């Protein structure tokens with residue numbers, strides 16, 4: 001339902017300009033929770049803001065329900081925006097208005113009458129579970145409650161699409177989890193397509209059925225979330241999977257100079273196989289597990305291990321090649337824990 005084709009954005013206000021987006025191509029289907037993940041400065045905000053034309057694309061098209069957003073005139077754009085809600089990292093509530101007035105704001109612009117507004121605000125407060133805060137001001141709310149009000153406001157005009165720009169980045173882990181649960185629920189019960197951008201792998205893992213990885217203004221990988229992360233081909237994608245780091249000090253290794261440190265990432269089909277046992281047995285190496293964690297993407301398991309391997313150079317290399325052939329992601333670590 002959203003088809004982005006050959007999208008470019010160049011900011012010209014600096015010398016030489018900044019190519020913030022380069023040939024972006026994405027297809028977002030109705031009902032998706034589509035995540036776009038990338039490091040700071042990758043172009044995420046620019047991309048999501050092009051979808052509702054808060055940012056003017058330099059080239060390319062963004063087709064929503066058959067209409068190219070890039071070519072709409074002012075009036076058509078206003079109609080289209082009614083179909084696209086948006087929430088932000090810092091909530092962007094009007095501080096001098098209470099919850100009810102914040103949520104009513106888009107409805108007033110659309111000239112709903114008083115009774116309709118009252119009814120719709122109550123429905124929305126019910127959806128975001130904030131009925132008791134109707135008359136509270138933003139300064140009286142927690143971060144999570146403010147984001148709930150922002151979500152209610154974004155949903156006021158019954159949009160089909162919700163854009164989320166780092167919506168949980170200012171929130172603590174528990175509050176993040178409750179907002180993600182709410183977004184999932186909204187997607188499911190109201191059938192709203194969600195496009196979200198984030199630098200947090202937690203967000204993608206938890207709610208996105210599809211993901212695109214953006215780096216330096218280009219999409220480097222995209223697809224079904226589990227598929228993208230279980231067979232990551234780009235270094236950036238692999239870097240988002242690092243759930244464990246080396247948290248031992250060098251002195252605690254028996255023979256640090258002769259120990260090769262690796263981080264191994266593996267996915268559900270491999271989690272049940274005794275691969276560490278196999279490399280010890282078949283390659284005559286010692287494998288010392290230094291830290292580990294199991295996580296899940298869309299309810300499917302994956303794991304991270306930091307392992308110290310000791311043996312002859314040839315054997316250690318063969319063991320690592322074997323693990324890679326088995327489809328595991330194996331990455332060398334320096335003794336201070338950084339990647340080789």
Ligand SMILES: Nc1ncnc2c1ncn2[C@@H]1O[C@H](COP(=O)(O)OP(=O)(O)O)[C@@H](O)[C@H]1O
Nearest residue numbers: 011013018020039040041042043044045046047
């Ligand atoms: N209004 C602007 N003028 C000039 N450069 C900008 C503007 N907005 C963003 N940029 C640049 O575009 C690039 C992408 O920025 P942004 O989309 O905000 O990244 P992200 O949201 O992934 O952190 C950065 O290099 C940023 O400095």
Ligand SMILES: [Mg+2]
Nearest residue numbers: 044045046166
């Ligand atoms: Mg941003």
